[in-house]
Amino acid sequence: MRLTIWILGDQLLRQHPALEAAQILARPDEIRVVLVESASRIARRPVHRKKLVLLLSAMRHYADQLRNAGYVVDYIRAGSVVEGLRQHVLEWQPDRLLTMAAAEFRGRQFQQQGLAALGVEVECLPNTQMLAGRYDPFPEPNHRTLLETFYRAMRRQWGLLIDAEGQPIGGSWNYDAQNRKPLPRAGVVAPKLLSFAPDAITSAVMAEVAALSSGIGEAHDFDLAVTHDAAQAAFDDFIAHRLADFGPYEDAMSSESAFLFHSVLSPYMNIGLLDPLQMAQAVERAYYDGRAPLASVEGFIRQIVGWREYIYWQYWRQMPGLLTANYWQHQRPLPDFFWHGETEMRCLRCVIGRVLAHGYSHHIERLMVLCNFCLLAGIEPAQVNEWFLRCYVDAYEWVVAPNVIGMGLNADGGRTATKPYLASANYINKMSDYCAACRFDPKQRTGDEACPFNFLYWNFLIEHEAVLRSNPRLGPAVLGLKHLSAADREAVQRQAATFLAALPGAGGAY
Ligand code: FAD
Ligand code: SF4
Numbered sequence: 001m002r003l004t005i006w007i008l009g010d011q012l013l014r015q016h017p018a019l020e021a022a023q024i025l026a027r028p029d030e031i032r033v034v035l036v037e038s039a040s041r042i043a044r045r046p047v048h049r050k051k052l053v054l055l056l057s058a059m060r061h062y063a064d065q066l067r068n069a070g071y072v073v074d075y076i077r078a079g080s081v082v083e084g085l086r087q088h089v090l091e092w093q094p095d096r097l098l099t100m101a102a103a104e105f106r107g108r109q110f111q112q113q114g115l116a117a118l119g120v121e122v123e124c125l126p127n128t129q130m131l132a133g134r135y136d137p138f139p140e141p142n143h144r145t146l147l148e149t150f151y152r153a154m155r156r157q158w159g160l161l162i163d164a165e166g167q168p169i170g171g172s173w174n175y176d177a178q179n180r181k182p183l184p185r186a187g188v189v190a191p192k193l194l195s196f197a198p199d200a201i202t203s204a205v206m207a208e209v210a211a212l213s214s215g216i217g218e219a220h221d222f223d224l225a226v227t228h229d230a231a232q233a234a235f236d237d238f239i240a241h242r243l244a245d246f247g248p249y250e251d252a253m254s255s256e257s258a259f260l261f262h263s264v265l266s267p268y269m270n271i272g273l274l275d276p277l278q279m280a281q282a283v284e285r286a287y288y289d290g291r292a293p294l295a296s297v298e299g300f301i302r303q304i305v306g307w308r309e310y311i312y313w314q315y316w317r318q319m320p321g322l323l324t325a326n327y328w329q330h331q332r333p334l335p336d337f338f339w340h341g342e343t344e345m346r347c348l349r350c351v352i353g354r355v356l357a358h359g360y361s362h363h364i365e366r367l368m369v370l371c372n373f374c375l376l377a378g379i380e381p382a383q384v385n386e387w388f389l390r391c392y393v394d395a396y397e398w399v400v401a402p403n404v405i406g407m408g409l410n411a412d413g414g415r416t417a418t419k420p421y422l423a424s425a426n427y428i429n430k431m432s433d434y435c436a437a438c439r440f441d442p443k444q445r446t447g448d449e450a451c452p453f454n455f456l457y458w459n460f461l462i463e464h465e466a467v468l469r470s471n472p473r474l475g476p477a478v479l480g481l482k483h484l485s486a487a488d489r490e491a492v493q494r495q496a497a498t499f500l501a502a503l504p505g506a507g508g509a510y
Pocket of ligand 2 (some may be wrong): 096425430434439440441452
């Protein structure tokens with residue numbers, strides 16, 4: 001019996017189910033592990049160079065780690081995944097191939113249909129990288145489930161911050177209200193992130209990636225973790241230095257710091273270097289040991305076993321239609337400044353600049369600055385989705401599409417989030433220091449100095465008044481329209497139309 005274990009590049013799990021199954025099914029000399037680097041995949045969508053370095057270096061380190069553990073590893077660099085697997089099958093002639101279900105739709109389709117062409121018996125094990133792959137709290141198709149319901153079911157299932165009676169520790173499921181502070185002007189300084197000097201493998205990958213003709217950002221200052229141990233060190237550093245302040249400043253934005261008290265761990269979780277359940281349990285222990293307050297610990301657990309899993313769950317409920325969803329029928333092209341960051345709007349300039357440099361911005365900047373702008377400006381959802389997929393180090397279709405098309409742009413008609421996340425400059429001004437040094441005035445609705453978020457926001461409310469009025473969560477915002485006179489409405493609409501017509505990439509230069 002000859003057994004092949006095919007490990008996907010974003011499934012570098014310490015405890016991979018196919019490797020565990022192989023131990024039972026075959027002798028060590030009957031097992032080969034195969035990993036494939038696909039040139040066509042790299043060429044198809046030029047992504048952030050730091051993401052590519054992370055992926056390729058982590059794959060190569062993983063292969064070495066398996067060799068050190070006694071496995072024979074076939075690490076193949078091929079034109080495509082199929083080509084790589086064919087080459088492996090020709091050489092090793094396996095009787096059976098074991099793999100784990102891909103996190104993404106196309107990958108899973110290939111596993112279900114494409115692998116058959118190899119002429120080998122294939123077994124695809126359930127995805128254990130996601131908690132929702134191990135346990136589905138609401139398995140019926142088309143079940144409309146809110147994040148909060150989903151989150152509570154996950155907390156109960158995994159016993160996280162749950163007392164002996166099955167109730168939430170501290171008496172509340174949610175400490176959101178304590179987690180919305182802006183950063184004070186002085187006195188709170190975010191600690192530096194742990195960085196990792198590239199070793200020989202990473203340096204070689206950096207050189208290869210730097211030589212590619214296309215891609216976003218630079219490879220030369222790459223300093224991310226590429227192994228389980230290093231990712232664990234980054235996680236331990238977060239618990240020791242940032243977790244306690246994570247909760248209160250979770251929604252704060254700062255021109256000084258991209259990372260603030262965020263964990264910056266999604267790039268590692270999304271390729272299997274960190275396990276979400278082990279992370280949630282470690283953070284819970286930090287609360288019981290008195291190292292972090294409940295509001296921060298609950299807030300972090302909500303992000304990883306609530307939001308992250310809910311997003312993955314939504315993705316599988318809404319695919320493949322999610323990718324083309326366009327509830328608001330928005331068609332405007334993505335403005336050019338998303339690709340270089342040069343705009344007078346300071347919040348967008350800072351956030352886009354840091355995304356292009358680091359492949360990172362935190363959640364509120366993704367949602368309330370970038371997507372908020374794109375929703376108010378009527379940018380086509382598929383173009384926004386593509387930008388996010390290319391520019392972020394942690395971007396994969398399963399997480400980008402529901403977050404961007406669903407939550408950020410409300411283009412799925414409210415299946416992911418019950419209301420569109422839209423806001424005027426008032427929110428950005430309250431939660432950040434961006435507006436203080438901006439050429440626009442966050443307090444003016446119309447006029448030369450008026451912040452575009454303001455007239456675009458009111459324009460959106462006017463245009464979609466009837467639809468928005470029917471959403472109980474948006475009622476108060478729409479009610480604000482009654483304070484606008486007919487002349488105010490007309491001024492808002494005129495300025496929004498002029499701005500949108502002149503957006504670079506939409507036929508002019510603003
Ligand atoms: P923290 O603020 O420290 O949060 C902890 C962890 O919670 C994150 O690492 C992440 O694993 C998880 N998390 C929290 N919210 C979400 C969510 N809505 N979806 C998935 N995971 C969540 N996350 C990605 O991993 N990849 C993406 O490409 C991505 N694109 C996004 C696009 C938009 C428009 C929005 C609104 C959110 C997106 N997110 C994405 C979710 C979230 O913004 C990032 O996971 C988070 O900012 C990563 O930074 P962090 O590790 O410092 O997170
Ligand atoms: Fe952004 Fe408007 Fe504030 Fe300028 S004034 S930083 S454009 S929200």
